[in-house]
Amino acid sequence: MARLSAVLLAFASLVNAAPPLLNARQTITTLSAAQIRTFKPYAFYAAAGYCQPATTLAWNCGTNCLANPGFQPVASGGDGDATQFWFVGFDPSLKTVIVSHQGTVPSEILSLVTDSDFFLSSLNSTLFPGVSSSIEAHSGFADEQAKTATLILSAVQTAMSKFGTKQVTLVGHSLGAALSLLDSVYLPLHLSGVTFQSILYGLPRVGNQAFATLASVGNTVTHINNKEDPVPILPGIFLGFHHPTGEIHIQDSGAWDACPGEDNPSDLCIVGDVPTILESDVSDHDGPYDGVEMQC
Numbered sequence: 001m002a003r004l005s006a007v008l009l010a011f012a013s014l015v016n017a018a019p020p021l022l023n024a025r026q027t028i029t030t031l032s033a034a035q036i037r038t039f040k041p042y043a044f045y046a047a048a049g050y051c052q053p054a055t056t057l058a059w060n061c062g063t064n065c066l067a068n069p070g071f072q073p074v075a076s077g078g079d080g081d082a083t084q085f086w087f088v089g090f091d092p093s094l095k096t097v098i099v100s101h102q103g104t105v106p107s108e109i110l111s112l113v114t115d116s117d118f119f120l121s122s123l124n125s126t127l128f129p130g131v132s133s134s135i136e137a138h139s140g141f142a143d144e145q146a147k148t149a150t151l152i153l154s155a156v157q158t159a160m161s162k163f164g165t166k167q168v169t170l171v172g173h174s175l176g177a178a179l180s181l182l183d184s185v186y187l188p189l190h191l192s193g194v195t196f197q198s199i200l201y202g203l204p205r206v207g208n209q210a211f212a213t214l215a216s217v218g219n220t221v222t223h224i225n226n227k228e229d230p231v232p233i234l235p236g237i238f239l240g241f242h243h244p245t246g247e248i249h250i251q252d253s254g255a256w257d258a259c260p261g262e263d264n265p266s267d268l269c270i271v272g273d274v275p276t277i278l279e280s281d282v283s284d285h286d287g288p289y290d291g292v293e294m295q296c
């Protein structure tokens with residue numbers, strides 16, 4: 001309860017601080033080459049989420065592992081079928097615990113976000129204690145996150161104590177980005193004094209407005225989407241789904257633009273650039289994100 005109050009307090013103070021903050025950040029800004037480069041290690045960690053758990057636990061998964069050679073793995077799991085692969089470990093140069101979830105192939109994520117068997121539902125009160133029932137997420141994503149939630153929590157606790165850090169970074173692409181966004185709301189309810197950030201690629205919309213607002217607290221989420229990828233515009237806003245703040249949109253030119261607000265309608269951002277699925281190109285879903293393709 002004490003932790004929840006802290007979250008709510010932080011939220012309340014953010015609401016109070018919001019108008020000047022938002023005004024100051026309304027401008028869409030183009031990232032420098034140096035800023036783009038800072039995301040690259042996280043893109044490789046998101047891509048490594050697609051690799052077999054035995055290879056992420058041994059950190060011999062090929063290109064994606066070689067790109068972050070100092071990584072210290074702690075735990076991995078999933079079967080890539082009923083449960084997406086995941087791994088947890090520590091990056092000594094970035095000085096953060098890394099949590100990565102596997103994504104899925106475009107056809108599968110598209111069926112998840114367009115299938116009417118899935119709907120917005122309240123978060124499980126055992127996993128998300130004290131979170132208001134008005135906060136709703138896509139039932140398919142929430143069920144998938146629940147499968148690994150406690151395993152990931154315990155691996156993160158092990159990694160933090162083993163490597164003496166209180167920094168945790170959540171990464172993922174596609175379905176994996178959705179799972180990490182749910183983890184970004186789940187983990188702080190169970191870990192106090194920890195600084196979180198999430199760097200997500202090709203993120204679909206995960207929850208309703210109240211969920212997006214909660215996930216936006218502290219501006220700890222960055223979600224990067226590529227060109228005309230249809231996944232980030234699904235499920236539709238008209239169905240009640242919303243993105244948190246923290247969008248970066250990659251233009252056809254290769255420029256990266258930071259889009260303030262939630263679902264920024266500018267044509268420099270995905271909502272304006274890809275108004276409907278007819279204007280989309282599913283081959284943009286896997287990247288490249290600064291040269292990194294989301295695959296093992």
Ligand SMILES: *[C@@H]1O[C@H](CO)[C@@H](O)[C@H](O)[C@H]1NC(C)=O
Nearest residue numbers: 124125126127146147149150
């Ligand atoms: C909520 O999560 C707990 C722990 O994972 C599980 O035992 C329980 O069945 C879930 N409840 C619902 C309603 O899904």
